[in-house]
Amino acid sequence: MEKTSCQFCVQMNVDSIPALKASKIRLLEALQHEDADIDCLSDAISTDPAMTAKIIRLANSPFYRHARQHFGLHQSLLTIGMDMVKCIALSMAVMDSLGCEIKYARSLWSHSYATALIALSLSSDHVEKDRLFTGALLHDLGRMVFLSKAPEAYSSLFEFEGYWPDMSLENDVFAIDHTVLGETVARAWHFPEETIEVIRNHHKPASRTSALVYLINHVINQYEKGDQSATSPGNRLIHSYLGDMYKDLVNLIIQRYKINAVIIENLF
């Protein structure tokens, strides 16, 4: 594969990525408020048929629905909870810009939803939850951009590796890796610095937030590759950011991953 032409085609295409839709941004801002009024949210979401359909479909999936009656939007929001609604709203905003019909997008979104839901459940407080959410859901934004803007080249790397290509291979082929590419797009979308920090550093942590996403990503990657032993990474950096408890976190992440995998399956 010709490096310079791939680099050129990714860069050209990144420049043409549209901004996130203002209506989705407004909805995400409304969702950030702990005391968000469910009727107002329901009104705002109901103007978006695709999002409404996704939320209702999930709430009426066997995982959530134990009663016979069909849930409408209002009850669906209460049923799946605000964390899940946030994941759906932000992911659909990104899909609007990058496209959602791209090959392998589903497995990348499954991975991203799992990372975000586990990260939210491990947050120590509301402030950390806010800080983690966007970064955890979009930590692999650069891979989404590769899939969207250089679909054939990136898909063939995925097929060759049998899993997501590592950063050195991305650098060899595209002269940029998914952490730097993700950071570039996140800056163009004016995401907050703490989100950009996670996207940039989720493979070499530089804060407690990026260390948490690193650890969750590491465990999920092992599971997705079929290695059920899921050992902790034994990384001194992780220890310095997460303390002695980080090995216990691995078991917690595995438990949450198994629960969330059933929910995420119903999202597609």
Ligand SMILES: [Fe+2]
């Ligand atoms: Fe990554």
Ligand SMILES: [Fe+2]
């Ligand atoms: Fe990842």
